[in-house]
Amino acid sequence: MTARYSEDELIARLFAPIAGPAGLGLADDAALLPPSSDPTVATVDMLVAGVHFFPDDPPALIAKKALRVNLSDLAAKGAEPIGFLLSLALPQDWTNAWLTAFAQGLGEDAQAYAVPLIGGDTTATPGPLTISITALGRAPRFVPRAGARPGDAVFVSGTIGDAALGLALRHDPALAARLPAEARAHLDDRYRLPRPRLDLVAALRAQATAAMDVSDGLAGDLAKLCRASGVSAIVEAPLVPLSPAAQEAIARAPAHFETALTGGDDYEILFTAGPGRDPPPGVVRIGEIVAGPTAPTFLDATKTQIVFGKMSFSHF
Helix, strand or coil: CCCCCCHHHHHHHHHHHHECHHHHHHCCCCCCCCCCCCCEEEEEEEEEECCCECCCCCHHHHHHHHHHHHHHHHHHCCCEEEEEEEEEEECCCCCHHHHHHHHHHHHHHHHHCCCCEEEEEEEECCCCCEEEEEEEEECCCCCCCCCCCCCCEEEEECCCCHHHHHHHHHHCHHHHHCCCHHHHHHHHHHHHCCCCCHHHHHHHHHHEEEEEECCCCHHHHHHHHHHHHCCEEEEEHHHCCCCHHHHHHHHHCCCHHHHHHHCCCCCCEEEEECCCCCCCCCEEEEEEEECCCCCCEEECCCCCECCCCCCCCCCC
Protein backbone atom coordinates (compact mmCIF):
# COMPACT_ATOMS: atom_id res chain seq x y z
CA MET A 1 0.00 0.00 0.00
CA THR A 2 1.38 3.41 -1.01
CA ALA A 3 2.00 5.69 1.93
CA ARG A 4 -0.16 8.80 1.99
CA TYR A 5 1.50 12.15 1.49
CA SER A 6 2.63 13.98 4.57
CA GLU A 7 1.30 17.51 5.00
CA ASP A 8 4.52 18.98 3.64
CA GLU A 9 4.49 16.60 0.68
CA LEU A 10 0.91 17.28 -0.36
CA ILE A 11 1.54 21.02 -0.24
CA ALA A 12 4.78 20.77 -2.21
CA ARG A 13 3.58 18.21 -4.78
CA LEU A 14 -0.06 19.15 -5.31
CA PHE A 15 -0.69 22.75 -4.37
CA ALA A 16 2.58 24.68 -4.71
CA PRO A 17 2.60 24.08 -8.50
CA ILE A 18 -0.70 25.97 -8.87
CA ALA A 19 0.28 28.84 -6.58
CA GLY A 20 0.91 32.33 -7.91
CA PRO A 21 3.85 34.61 -7.11
CA ALA A 22 1.95 36.24 -4.22
CA GLY A 23 1.85 32.84 -2.55
CA LEU A 24 5.65 32.74 -2.20
CA GLY A 25 5.72 29.07 -3.19
CA LEU A 26 3.44 28.27 -0.22
CA ALA A 27 6.61 28.21 1.84
CA ASP A 28 5.75 31.11 4.14
CA ASP A 29 3.05 31.85 6.70
CA ALA A 30 1.24 34.45 4.59
CA ALA A 31 0.85 35.79 1.06
CA LEU A 32 2.23 39.10 -0.15
CA LEU A 33 -0.14 40.96 -2.46
CA PRO A 34 1.15 43.77 -4.67
CA PRO A 35 -0.19 47.25 -3.84
CA SER A 36 -3.08 48.60 -5.89
CA SER A 37 -5.13 51.78 -6.08
CA ASP A 38 -8.32 49.69 -6.40
CA PRO A 39 -10.08 48.46 -3.23
CA THR A 40 -9.59 44.79 -2.32
CA VAL A 41 -12.73 42.66 -2.07
CA ALA A 42 -12.74 39.48 0.03
CA THR A 43 -15.27 36.66 0.22
CA VAL A 44 -15.30 33.22 1.83
CA ASP A 45 -17.46 30.12 1.35
CA MET A 46 -17.33 26.79 3.16
CA LEU A 47 -18.49 23.56 1.53
CA VAL A 48 -19.23 20.42 3.56
CA ALA A 49 -19.65 16.90 2.15
CA GLY A 50 -23.26 15.81 2.37
CA VAL A 51 -24.48 19.41 2.60
CA HIS A 52 -23.09 21.24 -0.45
CA PHE A 53 -22.02 18.28 -2.57
CA PHE A 54 -22.34 14.51 -2.58
CA PRO A 55 -19.37 12.71 -0.99
CA ASP A 56 -18.99 10.47 -4.04
CA ASP A 57 -18.91 13.34 -6.56
CA PRO A 58 -15.71 13.45 -8.64
CA PRO A 59 -13.01 15.27 -6.64
CA ALA A 60 -12.11 17.55 -9.56
CA LEU A 61 -15.72 18.79 -9.73
CA ILE A 62 -15.85 19.30 -5.96
CA ALA A 63 -12.71 21.46 -6.17
CA LYS A 64 -14.09 23.49 -9.07
CA LYS A 65 -17.40 24.09 -7.32
CA ALA A 66 -15.62 25.26 -4.17
CA LEU A 67 -13.65 27.83 -6.15
CA ARG A 68 -16.44 28.90 -8.45
CA VAL A 69 -18.97 29.75 -5.75
CA ASN A 70 -16.44 32.25 -4.42
CA LEU A 71 -15.73 33.69 -7.86
CA SER A 72 -19.49 34.16 -8.22
CA ASP A 73 -19.51 36.36 -5.11
CA LEU A 74 -16.68 38.45 -6.53
CA ALA A 75 -18.46 38.83 -9.85
CA ALA A 76 -21.60 40.12 -8.13
CA LYS A 77 -19.55 42.83 -6.44
CA GLY A 78 -17.97 43.98 -9.71
CA ALA A 79 -14.59 42.55 -8.68
CA GLU A 80 -11.99 40.81 -10.80
CA PRO A 81 -10.32 37.89 -8.96
CA ILE A 82 -6.65 38.14 -8.02
CA GLY A 83 -6.09 35.05 -5.84
CA PHE A 84 -7.54 32.63 -3.32
CA LEU A 85 -6.67 30.80 -0.11
CA LEU A 86 -7.67 27.18 0.43
CA SER A 87 -8.35 25.41 3.73
CA LEU A 88 -8.96 21.66 3.70
CA ALA A 89 -10.22 19.51 6.58
CA LEU A 90 -9.62 15.96 5.36
CA PRO A 91 -11.44 12.92 6.84
CA GLN A 92 -9.53 9.83 7.83
CA ASP A 93 -10.17 7.92 4.59
CA TRP A 94 -8.60 10.37 2.12
CA THR A 95 -6.20 8.97 -0.47
CA ASN A 96 -3.36 10.31 -2.58
CA ALA A 97 -5.39 9.61 -5.73
CA TRP A 98 -8.41 11.55 -4.48
CA LEU A 99 -6.34 14.54 -3.43
CA THR A 100 -4.34 14.50 -6.68
CA ALA A 101 -7.57 14.65 -8.72
CA PHE A 102 -8.88 17.42 -6.44
CA ALA A 103 -5.72 19.49 -6.95
CA GLN A 104 -5.82 18.88 -10.70
CA GLY A 105 -9.38 20.20 -10.97
CA LEU A 106 -8.52 23.16 -8.77
CA GLY A 107 -5.48 23.95 -10.90
CA GLU A 108 -7.49 23.80 -14.11
CA ASP A 109 -9.93 26.40 -12.84
CA ALA A 110 -7.21 28.53 -11.27
CA GLN A 111 -5.66 28.77 -14.72
CA ALA A 112 -8.94 29.17 -16.60
CA TYR A 113 -10.08 32.06 -14.41
CA ALA A 114 -6.61 33.56 -13.91
CA VAL A 115 -6.93 33.31 -10.13
CA PRO A 116 -3.87 31.70 -8.51
CA LEU A 117 -3.70 29.91 -5.20
CA ILE A 118 -1.82 32.12 -2.72
CA GLY A 119 -2.04 30.20 0.57
CA GLY A 120 -4.16 28.15 2.92
CA ASP A 121 -4.13 25.38 5.50
CA THR A 122 -4.69 21.64 5.81
CA THR A 123 -5.87 19.62 8.78
CA ALA A 124 -7.41 16.26 9.68
CA THR A 125 -11.00 15.94 10.87
CA PRO A 126 -13.11 13.10 12.32
CA GLY A 127 -16.09 14.63 10.53
CA PRO A 128 -16.94 15.02 6.84
CA LEU A 129 -14.68 16.58 4.24
CA THR A 130 -14.82 20.35 4.62
CA ILE A 131 -13.46 22.87 2.14
CA SER A 132 -13.14 26.58 2.77
CA ILE A 133 -11.96 29.04 0.13
CA THR A 134 -11.32 32.74 0.62
CA ALA A 135 -11.18 34.60 -2.68
CA LEU A 136 -9.75 38.07 -3.18
CA GLY A 137 -10.51 40.54 -5.95
CA ARG A 138 -10.06 44.13 -7.03
CA ALA A 139 -12.98 46.44 -7.78
CA PRO A 140 -12.63 50.03 -9.01
CA ARG A 141 -16.31 50.29 -8.08
CA PHE A 142 -17.79 47.95 -5.45
CA VAL A 143 -21.44 47.04 -6.14
CA PRO A 144 -23.28 46.62 -2.79
CA ARG A 145 -26.55 44.92 -1.89
CA ALA A 146 -27.72 48.17 -0.31
CA GLY A 147 -28.28 50.42 -3.31
CA ALA A 148 -31.59 49.53 -4.95
CA ARG A 149 -34.06 52.41 -5.31
CA PRO A 150 -37.79 52.53 -6.11
CA GLY A 151 -38.21 52.58 -9.86
CA ASP A 152 -35.12 50.45 -10.52
CA ALA A 153 -35.60 47.42 -12.71
CA VAL A 154 -34.77 43.95 -11.35
CA PHE A 155 -32.58 41.81 -13.60
CA VAL A 156 -31.24 38.27 -13.45
CA SER A 157 -28.65 36.50 -15.58
CA GLY A 158 -28.76 33.08 -17.19
CA THR A 159 -31.46 30.64 -16.16
CA ILE A 160 -32.89 30.03 -12.71
CA GLY A 161 -33.65 26.78 -10.91
CA ASP A 162 -31.47 24.34 -12.85
CA ALA A 163 -29.21 23.48 -9.93
CA ALA A 164 -32.04 23.12 -7.41
CA LEU A 165 -33.89 20.85 -9.82
CA GLY A 166 -30.71 18.87 -10.43
CA LEU A 167 -30.47 18.26 -6.69
CA ALA A 168 -34.17 17.37 -6.55
CA LEU A 169 -33.65 14.73 -9.24
CA ARG A 170 -30.86 13.14 -7.17
CA HIS A 171 -33.41 12.72 -4.36
CA ASP A 172 -36.31 11.71 -6.63
CA PRO A 173 -35.26 8.90 -9.01
CA ALA A 174 -38.86 8.45 -10.18
CA LEU A 175 -39.02 11.99 -11.53
CA ALA A 176 -35.52 11.66 -12.99
CA ALA A 177 -36.60 8.54 -14.88
CA ARG A 178 -39.42 10.50 -16.54
CA LEU A 179 -37.07 13.10 -18.01
CA PRO A 180 -35.01 12.75 -21.20
CA ALA A 181 -31.36 11.93 -20.55
CA GLU A 182 -30.24 15.27 -21.99
CA ALA A 183 -32.44 17.21 -19.55
CA ARG A 184 -31.24 15.12 -16.59
CA ALA A 185 -27.62 15.67 -17.56
CA HIS A 186 -28.10 19.44 -17.91
CA LEU A 187 -29.74 19.85 -14.50
CA ASP A 188 -27.20 17.61 -12.76
CA ASP A 189 -24.32 19.51 -14.35
CA ARG A 190 -25.70 22.86 -13.20
CA TYR A 191 -25.82 21.54 -9.63
CA ARG A 192 -22.34 20.09 -9.65
CA LEU A 193 -20.55 22.85 -11.56
CA PRO A 194 -21.60 26.52 -11.25
CA ARG A 195 -20.62 29.08 -13.89
CA PRO A 196 -19.43 32.27 -12.18
CA ARG A 197 -20.62 35.25 -14.21
CA LEU A 198 -17.34 37.13 -14.39
CA ASP A 199 -18.36 38.20 -17.88
CA LEU A 200 -20.83 40.61 -16.24
CA VAL A 201 -18.31 42.45 -14.06
CA ALA A 202 -17.90 45.44 -16.39
CA ALA A 203 -21.66 45.80 -16.93
CA LEU A 204 -22.37 45.63 -13.19
CA ARG A 205 -19.83 48.35 -12.48
CA ALA A 206 -21.39 50.54 -15.15
CA GLN A 207 -25.09 49.93 -14.48
CA ALA A 208 -25.96 48.16 -11.24
CA THR A 209 -27.32 50.01 -8.21
CA ALA A 210 -27.30 46.79 -6.15
CA ALA A 211 -26.29 43.19 -6.83
CA MET A 212 -25.70 39.76 -5.33
CA ASP A 213 -25.33 36.25 -6.63
CA VAL A 214 -28.21 33.79 -6.36
CA SER A 215 -26.90 31.13 -4.01
CA ASP A 216 -29.84 30.43 -1.68
CA GLY A 217 -32.75 30.90 -4.10
CA LEU A 218 -34.02 33.77 -6.23
CA ALA A 219 -36.98 34.64 -3.98
CA GLY A 220 -35.00 34.62 -0.74
CA ASP A 221 -31.95 36.36 -2.16
CA LEU A 222 -34.08 39.13 -3.65
CA ALA A 223 -35.63 39.54 -0.20
CA LYS A 224 -32.13 39.93 1.28
CA LEU A 225 -31.20 42.55 -1.31
CA CYS A 226 -34.43 44.45 -0.65
CA ARG A 227 -33.91 44.38 3.13
CA ALA A 228 -30.39 45.72 2.73
CA SER A 229 -31.67 48.50 0.48
CA GLY A 230 -34.78 49.33 2.53
CA VAL A 231 -37.15 48.64 -0.37
CA SER A 232 -39.46 45.97 -1.77
CA ALA A 233 -40.02 44.51 -5.23
CA ILE A 234 -42.65 43.12 -7.58
CA VAL A 235 -41.56 40.22 -9.78
CA GLU A 236 -43.50 38.74 -12.68
CA ALA A 237 -42.77 35.04 -12.25
CA PRO A 238 -43.43 34.15 -15.93
CA LEU A 239 -40.49 36.42 -16.83
CA VAL A 240 -38.03 34.42 -14.72
CA PRO A 241 -35.81 32.63 -17.26
CA LEU A 242 -36.00 28.84 -17.18
CA SER A 243 -33.93 26.44 -19.26
CA PRO A 244 -35.71 23.91 -21.50
CA ALA A 245 -34.58 21.19 -19.08
CA ALA A 246 -36.13 23.02 -16.12
CA GLN A 247 -39.33 23.56 -18.07
CA GLU A 248 -39.52 19.83 -18.80
CA ALA A 249 -39.03 18.93 -15.13
CA ILE A 250 -41.67 21.43 -14.00
CA ALA A 251 -44.12 20.22 -16.65
CA ARG A 252 -43.88 16.73 -15.14
CA ALA A 253 -43.94 17.95 -11.52
CA PRO A 254 -45.52 21.45 -11.33
CA ALA A 255 -44.76 21.78 -7.60
CA HIS A 256 -41.11 22.08 -8.56
CA PHE A 257 -41.74 25.56 -9.96
CA GLU A 258 -41.39 26.68 -6.35
CA THR A 259 -38.18 24.63 -6.10
CA ALA A 260 -36.79 26.52 -9.07
CA LEU A 261 -37.52 29.93 -7.56
CA THR A 262 -36.46 29.16 -3.99
CA GLY A 263 -34.01 26.26 -4.12
CA GLY A 264 -30.65 27.93 -4.60
CA ASP A 265 -27.26 26.98 -6.08
CA ASP A 266 -27.90 28.96 -9.28
CA TYR A 267 -24.88 31.27 -8.90
CA GLU A 268 -26.42 33.64 -11.41
CA ILE A 269 -26.36 37.39 -10.82
CA LEU A 270 -29.38 39.25 -9.43
CA PHE A 271 -29.09 43.02 -9.78
CA THR A 272 -31.00 46.27 -10.01
CA ALA A 273 -30.42 49.18 -12.35
CA GLY A 274 -32.04 52.50 -13.07
CA PRO A 275 -35.04 52.69 -15.43
CA GLY A 276 -34.29 52.64 -19.14
CA ARG A 277 -31.13 50.56 -18.84
CA ASP A 278 -30.57 47.98 -21.54
CA PRO A 279 -29.39 44.72 -19.96
CA PRO A 280 -26.24 43.01 -21.25
CA PRO A 281 -26.62 39.82 -23.31
CA GLY A 282 -27.91 36.84 -21.33
CA VAL A 283 -29.70 39.03 -18.77
CA VAL A 284 -33.46 39.58 -18.50
CA ARG A 285 -35.70 42.02 -16.63
CA ILE A 286 -38.05 40.21 -14.23
CA GLY A 287 -39.54 42.99 -12.13
CA GLU A 288 -39.26 46.38 -10.46
CA ILE A 289 -38.16 47.80 -7.15
CA VAL A 290 -40.92 49.55 -5.20
CA ALA A 291 -41.06 51.48 -1.95
CA GLY A 292 -41.99 49.72 1.27
CA PRO A 293 -40.68 47.32 3.93
CA THR A 294 -42.51 44.16 2.84
CA ALA A 295 -40.97 41.08 1.25
CA PRO A 296 -40.91 40.98 -2.55
CA THR A 297 -44.15 39.99 -4.25
CA PHE A 298 -44.10 37.33 -6.98
CA LEU A 299 -47.06 37.40 -9.40
CA ASP A 300 -48.21 34.60 -11.70
CA ALA A 301 -49.52 35.03 -15.26
CA THR A 302 -52.92 36.18 -13.90
CA LYS A 303 -51.25 38.78 -11.63
CA THR A 304 -52.15 36.70 -8.58
CA GLN A 305 -49.59 36.63 -5.77
CA ILE A 306 -47.63 33.41 -5.40
CA VAL A 307 -47.23 32.26 -1.78
CA PHE A 308 -44.10 30.17 -1.25
CA GLY A 309 -43.77 27.58 1.49
CA LYS A 310 -40.30 28.98 2.12
CA MET A 311 -38.40 31.77 0.42
CA SER A 312 -34.97 30.14 0.18
CA PHE A 313 -32.57 27.46 1.33
CA SER A 314 -31.37 27.88 4.91
CA HIS A 315 -28.75 25.95 6.85
CA PHE A 316 -30.55 26.46 10.16
